[in-house]
Amino acid sequence: MRDLNMVFASLARSRFRSRFRLGTAELAYLNARGLPVILTHAADFVSKRLAPAEPTNDGKQTPMRGHPVFVAQHATATCCRSCLDKWHAIPKGQPLTQSEQSHIIAAIARWLEEQCG
Numbered sequence: 001m002r003d004l005n006m007v008f009a010s011l012a013r014s015r016f017r018s019r020f021r022l023g024t025a026e027l028a029y030l031n032a033r034g035l036p037v038i039l040t041h042a043a044d045f046v047s048k049r050l051a052p053a054e055p056t057n058d059g060k061q062t063p064m065r066g067h068p069v070f071v072a073q074h075a076t077a078t079c080c081r082s083c084l085d086k087w088h089a090i091p092k093g094q095p096l097t098q099s100e101q102s103h104i105i106a107a108i109a110r111w112l113e114e115q116c117g
């Protein structure tokens with residue numbers, strides 16, 4: 001698993017990843033519910049859509065918009081198991097450990113905090 005500071009430094013150099021921004025509705029939703037609640041949604045998405053060894057529709061399981069966490073996942077390369085493997089050095093083909101899931105939530109939280117600040 002790659003250190004989050006290193007991952008964020010790499011993400012900042014990617015035109016594709018660094019272009020993601022929250023839309024008006026997603027930002028309003030984040031502010032209305034608050035980050036702690038939004039992060040419980042993130043934990044739910046990660047455990048259902050990413051944590052299995054072979055997630056359903058892997059590579060297409062994360063919509064591009066509609067929830068602040070979805071946008072954060074594309075921006076932080078935590079959208080699918082291939083991106084987690086390539087960017088975060090979290091290997092595909094095996095269930096995510098609890099510490100890997102915590103790392104993913106931390107990446108999402110850090111990106112969302114940057115968007116609010």
Ligand SMILES: [Zn+2]
Pocket residue numbers: 059077078079080081082083084
């Ligand atoms: Zn992906």
